[in-house]
Amino acid sequence: MTTTTTTTKPNPLSTLALLILPVLLLAGVIGLFLYTSGAGLNVQSAAPIESLSFERTILQPGVIEFRIRNTSPQEINIAQININDGIVRYTIDPGHTVPRLGRAVIKVPYPWVQSEAYEVAIFSSNSVAFTTAIDVASETKVADRSTLLSFTLIGLYVGVLPVFLGLFWFPALRRLGPRWMMFLMAITAGLLIYLGIDAVNEALETSIGLGGPFQGVGLIGLGVVVTFMLLDAIARRQVSVGRSEADQRLTVAYMIATGIGLHNLGEGLAIGAAYSVGAATLGTFLVIGFILQNITEGLGIIAPVLRDRPTLSSLAWMGLIGGVPAVVGAWVGGLTYSQPLAVLFLAIGAGAVFEVVYEIGKLIQRDAAKRPMPLTIFAGVTVGMLLLYVTGLLIK
C-alpha cells in the first residue's frame, strides 16, 4: 500500500533544503533588484529624504546641548545651527556625519537667558532644516545627590504615597456589605479603564516626536498587546493550579498592584523627564488634586480582597509593587530620558491596566453569577471614570 510511504519520517536535510530554497530565491531577487538599480522601477528620489529627531535638549550655564538621532533612511551630515535667527558655533560628538539611527551630541556655547524662549534650526548638508524649540529656558537638572533625592521624592508623590493612602481604607471598607464591595470593584474597573485610555493617549502624544523608523503606533500596539497577553497567561496559569477563590482574589489584587506599578513606571519616566528639562509649574492647589486622583490607585488594589484577610505584609508588598516603580521611572526618566523607551513604557502600563480591568471583570462576573446586580456595576464603572474626569476638570 502506498500509505506506508507517507508515514515514513521525511529526511530532515531535505526539509531544511526546502525551507531554505525560498530564502535563496528571495536573495536572488533582491540581488537582481540592486544589480539593475531598481529592475525597471525609478527608485531614485528627487531629493534626499532626511529626518532627525531631537531626543533631549539640555541647558547648562552658557551651553545648550542637543541630543539628536538620525531617523532618515540614510546617513545625515550636520552642517550649521541657527538659534533665534543667529548662526552659532558648535561642537558635535562623535562627528558631523551621523549614521542611520545613530545618535550625536551637539554642544552650543550660548548665553541663554532664564525663562526666555528659543527657536532652533539644525541644517543638514542638503539644506534641510530641522527645528525644535525651547519654550522656557531653565537649567537642566544634572545627576547629583540632591537631584536623585528630588526624583525619589517625585516618585514617592506620584506612586508610593497615594497607593498607601488608598490602602488605609482597608479596615473601613471591609465592613461594607457585598453590594458595596461590588460597587467598589466596579469603581476600580472604571478608574483603571480611564487610566488605560489616558496612558494610550500619552503614548500616542509622545510617539509623535519619534522618528519614522521607531513606528510609534506599532510600538504602542506591541507594548499594550504583549503586556496584556503576558499578564493574562500568568493569571490563567494561577487559576489552572486550582487554588481557593480567596487565593485567586489575592492574585488579582497583586496583579492590580503590578498593573498600577507598570503604569506608574511609565508616568514616573515621563514626569522625571519633564522635571529634568524644567517643563513644570508649581501650584499648591494642583498637589491636592494630584493626591486626590492617585489615592484611587490604592483603593483599586484592595478592592478584590476586601472580604478576605490578607496579611499586613502582603498589603505592604502590594503598596510597594504599585508605588515604587514610579520612583524608578522618575530616576530613569530624569537622568537618561529616551523617547522610544518612554512610549514603550506608557504602552506597557496601558496594557497592564487593561489586563487588570479584564481580571476584575472576571471577578465581578463570578460574583454577579451568584447575585446579579447590573445597575450597581454600571453605576460603579461610571462613577470610577467620572471620578477621574471630574477631578481632572477641577485641577487641569
Place this chain on the structure above:
Amino acid sequence: MTTSLTRRTLFRAGTLSALGLAGAAVLQTPAPVSSQEQTATHPHNEQTMFMPGTVGEVDHAANGFNPTDILTDFDYGKVSTLPSGQTLHEYDFVAGTKDIEVAPGIMYAAWTYNGRIPGPTIRAREGDRIRINFVNGTGHPHSIHFHGIHPAGMDGVFEPVPPGGTFVYEFDAEPFGVHLYHCHVMPLAQHIAKGLYGAFIIDPPQGWPPAEHELVMVMNGFDLDFDLANDLYAVNTIPFHYDIHPIKIKVNALVRVFLVNVLEFDPINSFHLHANLFHYYPTGTSLTPSEFTDMIAQMQAQRGMLEFRYKYPGKYMFHAHKTEFAELGWTGNFLVEA
C-alpha cells in the same frame, strides 16, 4: 514640547508642587528667587566670548571663487577699439547650474553667471561700448537685465533666452555710477535668489579720485529650505567670510566701496561701519556725496558708493544693522594696518 494639558502635565505640576511643599523642609531647596538667579547667571567667559559664526570653512576652490578675491576682481572684459574710436569691452557670459557650498557643509543648487555668485563685476568707463555674448547653459530660460540706460531690446526682459540659446547684449555704458545686472525671467524672485546677479560699475569719464582700496560688495542671502525667507545673509555670498578673513586696509588710506543690495525676500538691507563715518554717493551717479554717516539702508537693487579713511589702526566691524542679518552671516571686519 506640547502645551496641551494632559494627565502627565497634571502629574508634572502636581509633583512639583508636592516637592515645593515638602522641599522646604526635607530638601532645603533654595527659595525660587535665589535659584532663578543661580540658573540665570552664566560663567563670564561664555557671556563675553559668544560670537555668532559658522563652524568650519567652505571649500573655495570647489566653489570656484573666493569672496576675498571677489572684492577687487574688476572685470574689464576683452578690451579693443571700435572703428569709431569707441572702446569696446567684450564679455562671454554663461548661465549655468552649480552646487555651491554657501556655508560650511551646506550645498545649495544655484544658478550662476560664469560659475560664481555674484557674477563677474563688469567695469567700464562712461561712453564705452559693452558687448556680452550670453549663452544659457541651464535647463531653464534666463536673461541678463542691466540697470542703466540702453535701448529696449537690450533690456533682457522680453527676450528670455531659452535653454541652450544665445543672445548678444550690446549698448553704451551710461550713466556713470554703481549699477547691477540680474536675470529678469519670471518668477523673478526665484531667478534672482538662486544667484543670477552681479555688480556693474561705470567709471566717470574723468575717473573717480584715486583710492588706495576699491572694493565691491554685493549684499545677498540664501533661502535654503524654499520657505521664501533667507536662512543665510552675506556680502559676496559666504556668511561671516570677512569675519574670519578680515579685509586688510591701510591706515589713512582712502577706501572706496561699491555697495550693491540684491537681497531677495527681505524688503531692506543695510550697511553699518564701526568707529568711523563714510561719505555716501547714492547710486554713485554724483561726484558730490549726499551724506556723511555710518549707516545706510538699501532696498533691493538700490546701490551706492562709500568712501572713508580709518584714522587709527585696529580691527573694525562692518555689518548689516538689521541685527538678525548680521547674526545670520552679514558680518565682517576691516583690519586697519599702520
